[in-house]
Amino acid sequence: MKVAILTMFNGLSTTYSLVNVVAEQLKMLLNNNIKTKVLVSEHCPDNDCYGIFKDERIEWVKVTNSIDGEQIHWHDYSQPEGKVHESFFDEADVIAEDLVNKLSDVDFCIMHDIHYQGWHLIHNIAIRKAQEKLTNLKFIAFTHSFPANHPPKKDWPLSARYSPMPNTTYVYPTYSGIPALAKQYAVPEGRCRVVNNSLNLLEDMSEEIQLIAENFDIFSSDILIVYPGRLTTGKKFEKVAALAGAIKTQSEQDVKVIFCDFKSADIKPKLYKRIIKESGFSCGLNGEDILFTSDIGYPHGIPRKTVLELFSLSNLFICPSYSESFGLTVLEAASRGNFLVLNEAVPALEELGKKLNAYFMRWDARNYGFDTSENYQPSEEAYYQEHGEIIVNMIRQNNVLHAKTMVRKRYSPEWIWKNQLEPLLEK
Incomplete structure (x- = not known):
């Protein structure tokens, strides 16, 4: 088995709580001898790695964030209605093509806030495009913030934040949020699971x-x-x-x-x-x-x-x-x-x-x-x-x-x- 963690991190600062969650999941995977790769933005600095992120068993993969030699700038598309910027779909196609290449050898792809964050709408669309060619790949989509209300009206591609992706299990850190999570992505609660955040008491001990x-x-x-x-x-x-x-x-x-x-x-x-x-x-x-x-x-x-x-x-x-x-x-x-x-x-x-x-x-x-x-x-x-x-x-x-x-x-x-x-x- 091989697992990919898709984060699109631009850095690994511990002040960003999601970095700590990913670190714990990496330890779980590596402690159980599961081959693991981590997908981050191509602009994530190599010298940011510390602790478990420096483990040689991790395969670090940088996902393209450029088109025609220019950096792709992310926009916050948190609203369900409106239009995306002019080059949005061209940029999404470039990222999707790169994701197909870099996920072709894995069995599971764990995504963190890719479907939830408005900043990641472009990656939300890109991974959906990539999935069309990665038919055997199973996805696990983590949401780490309070689920958004499902809007009565929404425009594509902004509606991707409220739409299910095939072959995907949606995950939330508490049971209390599962009904709201299911409503956001318009999926049955049976397609949702709970994975609590863990506290590693051992990490800072002698x-x-x-x-x-x-x-x-x-x-x-x-x-x-x-x-x-x-x-x-x-x-x-x-x-x-x-x-x-x-x-x-x-x-x-x-x-x-x-x-x-x-x-x-x-x-x-x-x-x-x-x-x-x-x-x-x-x-x-x-x-x-x-x-x-x-x-x-x-x-x-x-x-x-x-x-x-x-x-x-x-x-x-x-x-x-x-x-x-x-x-x-x-x-x-x-x-x-x-x-x-x-x-x-x-x-x-x-x-x-x-x-x-x-x-x-x-x-x-x-x-x-x-x-x-x-x-x-x-x-x-x-x-x-x-x-x-x-x-x-x-x-x-x-x-x-x-x-x-x-x-x-x-x-x-x-x-x-x-x-x-x-x-x-x-x-």
Whole structure:
């Protein structure tokens, strides 16, 4: 399969929101090994390319914007009535001929605002002419602004902004706009689809986060737990894994845990990791649900800024630690909008948690001058399941946590690609 993106950009400034949308779509296509070409105006500067636009896998194609050696000047034909300039159809024919040559090797052509913008009326007409010779090419026409009202009276070629093109699917970024989109182009709503704009949270994050994302799914889970600390039994990593497994079993949600660990002299890392995994597995997790950052190249821990970045993605922080003098990671997790579950039996965590409205559970703990030991009835696993259900319900009912989770999960490039854009390329 080969896909062309037709934009007719004259530049790639990030202040133009459509440039960012196209950049995200390019990443989706290239990440899925789809051959891709981008069609821009011949006057788009080569040195404008940056980021994904510099990817060597992209085939850059410049569409002619000249006739008889003179530059074609675009006019804004946003009104449905009137006349076009004298040389309009000659210019459209020249562009159409060039488009036929440059689209002859692709299967799909994704157009961005070509049918919508009055400035692109000449390209609207040109692509319709080109389509007459590109009979097997499928078109996907994106509209990125509020659909225009279908006028009662319109003149050709200005009416092209309100007329359907054969073999074309019309796309809008929200479901609410589909009826208006269908009316603008006089097509059934069944010929319209939704492709949301995506938010690429990963794009501006550190190299460490990029590597974690290559090795672990940090975007699609309902519950993402991050727990940083020295790999010592006192931090009770196995309790985090067990509660995470109980939450997964009880709620049937997808749960992932990232342990930002570094080795301790207290216990051999391999042995303790096995204990942690077995605790998680026995309560419902599987091998794909747990990641130790020490296993992907960070045996001495990841930078603090990377932990904070992970906390900006996660939504649940569990701290069953046996002993704490303060609990700085609690503040770090809270500052990045995580639901806090703390060990009530640890005085420092109880004090801090009360100020932060944390949710409390009880694990074995060290107090001032004595230690405490918990006895769970009927079992520790049942205790986790009971509280796990409450925790999930509280997260669901928290508007801020819900929004944070939805942005990471539902509006990620991965979700948009798999559920909205890729299906358009399978028709």
